[in-house]
Amino acid sequence: MAVRIGFIGTRFAGTDGVSLESAKWAKVLWDHRHTSYWYSGLSDRDEDTSMVVPHAYFGHPDIEWINRRAFGTRTRTPDVTQRIYALADYLKGTIYEFTRRHDLDLLIVQNALCIPMNIPLGVAITHFIAETGFPTIAHHHDFYWERDRFSVSAVTDLMWMSFPPALTQIQNVTINSFAQEDLAHRRGVSSILVPNVLDFDTPPDEADDYARCFRKDIGIAEDDIMFLQPTRVVPRKGIEHAISLVSALRNDKCKLVISHASGDEGNEYLTALQEMAESAGVDLRLCDEQVGDKRGLTADGGKIYTLADAYSQADFITYPSIYEGFGNALLEAFYYRKPVLVNRYSIFVADIEPKGAKVIAMDGYLTKDVVSKVQKIIDDPAYRQEMVDFNYEIGKAFFSYSVLRRKLRALVTNFTGTDGL
Incomplete structure (x- = not known):
């Protein structure tokens, strides 16, 4: 059964690890007739399958304004809380539109539910999943507790709520065993370990x-x-x-x-x-x-x-x-x-x-x-x-695509009930 999949992240562009790994996931899924669509604040993906919402990008001035007031201090002013929830409500509406526009069956959230580079986006995704029960795979590359700059925070309540959320509709994926153990210890949340991969089944071209x-x-x-x-x-x-x-x-x-x-x-x-x-x-x-x-x-x-x-x-x-x-x-x-x-x-x-x-x-x-x-x-x-x-x-x-294919088969099958890969 072909599945229509929506990838959600702050950025799908360039050579950062999240952009590269999400493209590999999409390629393995495409190879098996599943179609992928992209939601982000910055994108170099095909325009016909992409929805770009500027406020989803962590580099947007409004998001940077929030981040300056959210970290390095223990308290926040009411206007920061108001701005976070107002933007989260707006972004949640765009996620509803994204899933309707492409008639999606499954979401794959790339790093937006583990590191609070864009707090309103994390809150928006959490609220959307809680309201709809939408089948979601959350692919976690970096957790906030792994980064010193997030250790002093005025948004601890929001990080506990959304980075990541403990919702039963979400299958969590971690990229290394330490992250897998930390997530279980800190949140009581289990996850599937899926390492980063390269296409070892296809050797590199000879140098020209x-x-x-x-x-x-x-x-x-x-x-x-x-x-x-x-x-x-x-x-x-x-x-x-x-x-x-x-x-x-x-x-x-x-x-x-x-x-x-x-x-x-x-x-x-x-x-x-x-x-x-x-x-x-x-x-x-x-x-x-x-x-x-x-x-x-x-x-x-x-x-x-x-x-x-x-x-x-x-x-x-x-x-x-x-x-x-x-x-x-x-x-x-x-x-x-x-x-x-x-x-x-x-x-x-x-x-x-x-x-x-x-x-x-x-x-x-x-x-x-x-x-x-x-x-x-x-x-x-x-x-x-x-x-x-x-x-x-x-x-x-x-660490090959065939390993990723086996892992994704299990994740997709858990939601669809059929062997989709």
Whole structure:
């Protein structure tokens, strides 16, 4: 039975984890004749299947006004409460319209019921489900208790009500075992664990002539050893460890390339990294202007490459994160068959390491043993190939679309009573 599914979120655009994972869910569902529709405040999805409501976006000025008064303080003024409920009532009406317009059978809420980036939207979704009993899957990527900036709050009552709500019509989905345990402990709510995935059943394309120009365009020679840090420049990514690694290898051919910009968290960390790299004699390249969502041209006519292009040209991936909700870049390293350095962040230890993946692991600090293992990978192509081929098979077994398909089959069947996938 084909099911008409509505995805709801604050944003479905760009390369953030929520946008990427929701697209993967939709693809698996599309493959089985289910149709997907999109409700958000910012969208790059097909206009014919999308409903864009500006107040659903966490970056809307009215939502930012609320957030400034909701966090970092213990009390709120009556006008904040009034604004939240007025916007929630308005957004609830648009959700009613969305479900009617597309004659939906099922909602999949993407992260809007777990992290209070848009409080009125969370309240609106909660009230809509409570009023209609609408079958809903809530896909939780980040919980507010995992983020320090939400720890002092004037909206604790609303967070208990809607982030997430304990409603029987909702099937909750978490992306790692710690989140699953926390949700049960804090809310008494059970959830299904669905890891982030990549399409390991379809290997990546071979690098073409376009991709092979990446090194030249960023000033790296063919015989240089390219270490790729495929993340944003934010402190929790631990990029100082990648600089220390390249420095410890004592090889001028080793170059460190960062694919993404600082984002919205300021440039102080980037400045500190650049100073560290300079004093350590490490050739550090920030390539955020040359790496984008899709191929194209910059304003001055230079080539824009995809992250896949960058991976294809890398020799080694550095991923020394201190904290990750899951670790998509680690799966990408497996997918593109690249050796990888991992700082043993908690989710890796709990959900990925037990699968047997072969990585160079560090425990919060770099040791001579870690450096020597990286050097062995550089010096021994056969050892390297065996490692990356093994990791690809691990990804295929545990983090592939076929795994997602099995999980979604169970979730959809719980509502429809038929094997919809």
